[in-house]
Amino acid sequence: MIEHIVMRDQDVPNIADFGVYMRHGGYEALRRAFTAMTPAEVVALVKDAGLRGRGGAGFPTGVKWGFLPQGVFPRYLLCNCDESEPGTFNNHQIIDRNPHQLIEGVAISAYAIECHTAYIYARGEFATAARTLEHAVQQAYAAGFLGKNILGTGYDLDIHVHRGAGAYICGEETALMESLEGKIGQPRLKPPFPAVAGLYGKPTIINNVETLANVPRILEKGVEWYRSFGTEKSPGTKVFSLSGHVNRPGNYEIPFGLPLHDLIYSPEYGGGMKNDRPVKIVIPGGASAPWLTGEQLDVTLDYEALAKAGTMLGSGAVIVLNDTVSAPHLAYKMDEFFKHESCGKCTPCREGTYFLTKVLHRMTEEALARPEDIGTLKDVYTQMAGNCFCLLGESAVMPIKSALRLFPHEFDELIARGKPKTGLISIDLQPMKRDMSPV
Ligand SMILES: Cc1cc2nc3c(=O)[nH]c(=O)nc-3n(C[C@H](O)[C@H](O)[C@H](O)COP(=O)(O)O)c2cc1C
Ligand code: SF4
Structure with missing residues (x-):
């Protein structure tokens, strides 16, 4: 059984409840960071762990945090929960099952970059997830982990949950900022990059949900432990959203470097192909990723190997399609x-x-x-x-x-x-997303 980082407590009954989260060591990493570490020390730890952004590009998180210009305030942290890439549904599960882990990750990361206001930007359709987050944020305020003078340290932090209106483009970091500012969600010209001039023209860091959910664990268990998972250049684990013609679609957290074949065929993950049909196409990183064929299942699931194979890891949405597909x-x-x-x-x-x-x-x-x-x-x-x-x-x-x-x-x-061959697409690319009603 592979140890989990992000989804470690997901099977603990009612872990979304504040009391249960606390009984499982909740907010201990935050307490340590705020009371015993400087912001620079937290940045250094995340950098040394080699955490890479899970939003698509795999950019090293600590390095990104280091791009903020010295002495320019205020700064903002934006947690990107737009999650609209076809086939991607892990952010939703992270929030749904264990919202406090994300809030703790956002708070620690905000402390690291010395910001006092953070936003969690949720996809418009994520009505339930946004409500879950809002409730958890209120509980964190009530317990004194958010708000003014947190744990008597003099550090203040507010977290706001904001729901978009359901546009995929608002997951792009600059369009997300436009949307948050109340404008039409369209991308901005870069440079300037958000770290220099982002939300309201101020230095801003944007990170994905899964990226930030790793942060409490890194603080809790340390760099060496974190690097014991995955590969040298892609340390840690990734929550892959597996969908398509596999027997067991779902989110699976595995260390970087596992062969694609194992994700599809291992009984604990995909469980093989439906009706034992052969794999024809794999789209390994969401709709934006170049396709692989059934002959390329030996490729390992890490940033470097997939790039070498001519594609990309992207959002970690692995869409597997059989030979009936045109x-x-x-x-x-x-x-x-x-x-x-x-x-x-x-x-x-x-x-x-x-x-x-x-x-x-x-x-x-x-x-x-x-x-x-x-x-x-x-x-x-x-x-x-x-x-x-x-x-x-x-x-x-x-x-x-x-x-x-x-x-x-x-x-x-x-x-x-003069007519289509066969196999019009009728697969469920997002089997875990069930609360799509924009209520
Ligand atoms: C069209 C488009 C949509 C995107 N959608 C998302 C998204 O839903 N979630 C996300 O985290 N990143 C998304 N990104 C990437 C973000 O722009 C940004 O790189 C990312 O949030 C940075 O987080 P990370 O450093 O933790 O990976 C998208 C990018 C593009 C171009
Ligand atoms: S900015 Fe251009 S490339 Fe980007 S979504 Fe809009 S139209 Fe497409």
Whole structure:
């Protein structure tokens, strides 16, 4: 049985309750940080542990914190809980099961970067999760772990929970800040980077839920323990959201470096493929990641190995699809998502996603594929790549590029037969997200 870091207490009955959390060592890491460590010492610890951001880029968290300009205040910490990448549902579970662990992580991280106001930005549809967080925040205030003069140290901290309106682009850090400021959620030009000029023009750190949920554990158990998990360059564990045609979809916390094959086939994780059908496509890091094929299951799940294999770990959403799936139709469905979520600010993304989906819809759903369509698709995504204002547009290129590179014959077949091959997509990419009502 592999030891867990982020999900360690998730099976403790009622761990979301403040009293139960306290009986399991809750807020001890915060107490230690606030009373026995300087902010710089906390930053150094997180840096030495090698914690990498789980929001997509895998950027070292302690290094990011170190980018804040000296002596410029106020500063802000934003916890990114927009979690809208298709196939990603681990942040939701972390909050749902153990909200105090996240709040403790946010508070310690705020202390480390010397900020006094932190926001948790929750995806609009996460009504229950936001309410769970708000309740837990109130309990932390009542116990004296938030508010003025925390534990008599003179340190003040407020945490606010803010719900977005359900736009994927608001997970992008600068769009998130625009949204938080009450503006339209569209990305800002970078530089300046948020660490220099972020929320309200002040130095700001944005970190993902899972990233911050690691922080109390690192303080509690130390650098050596943390580094005993994972690989040298990708230390620790990752909560992978496994979905698609596997027998046991769900969130699985495993040390970085486990082979993809084990995540899919091990009885304690994916439990193999439904009806024993072969793996055709794996999208290892959410819809934005280039695809792998069933021949690449030996690749290990860490930032370096996946990059070497031509893809990325991204949000850790592993979508596994069997041989009934049509690659052109999968590309169409993925690009429909990007078209829908394009914020419309820049032309290559706004127009490019529109044209990609228009052509793909005609080729797949209308069964009217033409030989010149391949050239049109390549032309459009070539003009998009490298020319979009933010990474959403760049990501929209990945599905169609992957499909054309790995399964060109399926496009040829569409053209030859003039109708879709088989396997329209009907899988549940987010099996854990059940409270989607925007109440
Ligand atoms: C279109 C788009 C959507 C994103 N959505 C999320 C998201 O839902 N959650 C998240 O943590 N990061 C998301 N990111 C990445 C954030 O911009 C940012 O890099 C991240 O929150 C930093 O946290 P980390 O350092 O802990 O990884 C998104 C990026 C892009 C381009
Ligand atoms: S790339 Fe797309 S999402 Fe990003 S700014 Fe341009 S239009 Fe908006």
